[in-house]
Amino acid sequence: xxxxxxxxxxxxxxxxxxxxxxxxxxxxxxxxxxxxxxxxxxxxxxxxxxxxxxxxxxxxxxxxxxxxxxxxxxxxxxxxxxxxxx
Amino acid sequence: xxxxxxxxxxxxxxxxxxxxxxxxxxxxxxxxxxxxxxxxxxxxxxxxxxxxxxxxxxxxxxxxxxxxxxxxxxxxxxxxxxxxxxxxxxxxxxxxxxxxxxxxxxxxxxxxxxxxxxxxxxxxxxxxxxxxxxxxxxxxxxxxxxxxxxxxxxxxxxxxxxxxxxxxxxxxxxxxxxxxxxxxxxxxxxxxxxxxxxxxxxxxxxxxxxxxxxxxxxxxxxxxxxxxxxxxxxxxxxxxxxxxxxxxxxxxxxxxxxxxxxxxxxxxxxxxxxxxxxxxxxxxxxxxxxxxxxxxxxxxxxxxxxxxxxxxxxxxxxxxxxxxxxxxxxxxxxxxxxxxxxxxxxxxxxxxxxxxxxxxxxxxxxxxxxxxxxxxxxxxxxxxxxxxxxxxxxxxxxxxxxxxxxxxxxxxxxxxxxxxx
Numbered sequence: 001x002x003x004x005x006x007x008x009x010x011x012x013x014x015x016x017x018x019x020x021x022x023x024x025x026x027x028x029x030x031x032x033x034x035x036x037x038x039x040x041x042x043x044x045x046x047x048x049x050x051x052x053x054x055x056x057x058x059x060x061x062x063x064x065x066x067x068x069x070x071x072x073x074x075x076x077x078x079x080x081x082x083x084x085x086x
Numbered sequence: 087x088x089x090x091x092x093x094x095x096x097x098x099x100x101x102x103x104x105x106x107x108x109x110x111x112x113x114x115x116x117x118x119x120x121x122x123x124x125x126x127x128x129x130x131x132x133x134x135x136x137x138x139x140x141x142x143x144x145x146x147x148x149x150x151x152x153x154x155x156x157x158x159x160x161x162x163x164x165x166x167x168x169x170x171x172x173x174x175x176x177x178x179x180x181x182x183x184x185x186x187x188x189x190x191x192x193x194x195x196x197x198x199x200x201x202x203x204x205x206x207x208x209x210x211x212x213x214x215x216x217x218x219x220x221x222x223x224x225x226x227x228x229x230x231x232x233x234x235x236x237x238x239x240x241x242x243x244x245x246x247x248x249x250x251x252x253x254x255x256x257x258x259x260x261x262x263x264x265x266x267x268x269x270x271x272x273x274x275x276x277x278x279x280x281x282x283x284x285x286x287x288x289x290x291x292x293x294x295x296x297x298x299x300x301x302x303x304x305x306x307x308x309x310x311x312x313x314x315x316x317x318x319x320x321x322x323x324x325x326x327x328x329x330x331x332x333x334x335x336x337x338x339x340x341x342x343x344x345x346x347x348x349x350x351x352x353x354x355x356x357x358x359x360x361x362x363x364x365x366x367x368x369x370x371x372x373x374x375x376x377x378x379x380x381x382x383x384x385x386x387x388x389x390x391x392x393x394x395x396x397x398x399x400x401x402x403x404x405x406x407x408x409x410x411x412x413x414x415x416x417x418x419x420x421x422x423x424x425x426x427x428x429x430x431x432x433x434x435x436x437x438x439x440x441x442x443x444x445x446x447x448x449x450x451x452x453x454x455x456x457x458x459x460x461x462x463x464x465x466x467x468x469x470x471x472x473x474x475x476x477x478x479x480x481x482x483x484x485x486x487x488x489x490x491x492x493x494x495x496x497x498x499x500x501x502x503x504x505x506x507x
Contacts, residue, residue, distance in 0.1 A: 041225060
């Protein structure tokens with residue numbers, strides 16, 4: 001997956017988790033929590049969806065990397081770059 | 087005359103219904119529900135659920151997004167959603183200035199037959215796709231399946247900070263929720279009770295499969311004729327979802343805000359068979375009805391309408407009728423009806439919904455019928471059973487609502503037409 005494809009995948013997961021939110025204006029470098037109504041259970045949903053969709057296991061100590069779109073993509077890039085977008 | 091009779095109590099102990107919110111398979115508010123009951127309109131449809139396949143059910147069509155976001159629906163449960171819809175509708179119906187209500191003085195008491203089966207089945211079904219690796223088990227499972235979930239979701243939605251819990255009382259739960267609300271008001275544990283019952287049971291295959299194994303799941307080529315209590319050809323239960331929440335207040339509070347009053351709690355009783363897991367006991371049922379009458383300072387001939395519990399099973403219907411014949415032998419004016427013949431068995435919501443469908447009788451003096459009684463089973467003979475068409479009565483002053491459940495729980499609520507004296 002390219003960086004753009006990884007970003008698209010994260011946005012797709014977010015659209016499932018926060019179906020009432022308009023994600024079109026999401027600022028990549030700004031923390032999700034400053035732009036979306038997400039709580040800790042929602043962040044666990046991101047972790048779970050990555051596990052279910054891509055079999056990616058994220059250790060609890062790394063959850064802080066999921067703060068914003070750009071930090072999430074940067075964190076996932078080494079793992080997902082060799083995956084094929086479905 | 088009983089010292090418990092409601093009119094002997096001071097106004098701060100008299101409990102009145104000032105709001106009704108509901109969703110039933112044939113109506114999403116009291117006016118729609120009542121109109122369907124008078125028009126003979128069933129809410130039972132074809133239905134399909136995993137593993138069981140094609141069956142029948144009472145399915146609700148309320149607008150879940152009226153009071154919840156898509157995210158709320160994704161995170162919560164169907165029972166929570168039913169409760170939220172009914173509670174918001176009840177508060178609106180009661181004409182309360184909700185933002186001004188002290189939320190710490192509101193109590194929420196919702197009856198449930200069961201809770202958690204739907205969510206657990208869904209998780210296990212999803213887990214199968216991951217070779218039963220529990221790393222894929224949802225972190226939402228626990229908050230969805232705790233027994234207080236439906237009532238707790240209502241608190242989150244409405245900002246209620248007073249007490250909340252569900253009352254697990256099998257299919258007697260709708261009445262039990264209402265009774266609990268009344269008791270808590272009398273104890274001054276709250277000033278406003280949102281009380282009743284909810285059911286999401288059509289979303290668990292287990293309840294259908296279990297009734298089927300028990301030989302108690304209704305079948306019929308025409309879904310609208312499948313739920314047929316008292317009919318000789320009845321062959322079981324139609325499972326339904328739904329919910330009904332009442333706003334209950336102490337009479338003095340209701341009068342102080344000039345509230346519309348649907349009726350007053352005149353008596354109630356809960357007792358237990360202690361004889362069988364599933365088979366009812368007519369003797370204990372009759373005792374429960376008699377106890378509710380005694381507490382209300384009433385005799386059988388005071389009761390104008392009995393809303394029966396009958397679910398459409400062979401033995402259950404006959405035994406309830408036996409109990410009712412025993413208690414009401416001396417009354418020739420009491421009419422009997424049954425709402426399950428329209429909507430199926432709404433489980434934890436049944437008692438509350440079935441009572442609600444009769445409350446407008448205080449205004450129009452009409453007893454809604456029991457439908458689908460093509461040939462009355464002689465074992466279910468009640469001389470004043472209202473079938474096919476609604477029946478006009480001289481005057482409706484008292485409604486008695488039966489609601490019984492597995493493990494031998496029986497509940498009876500009597501509501502009186504409100505008059506200040």
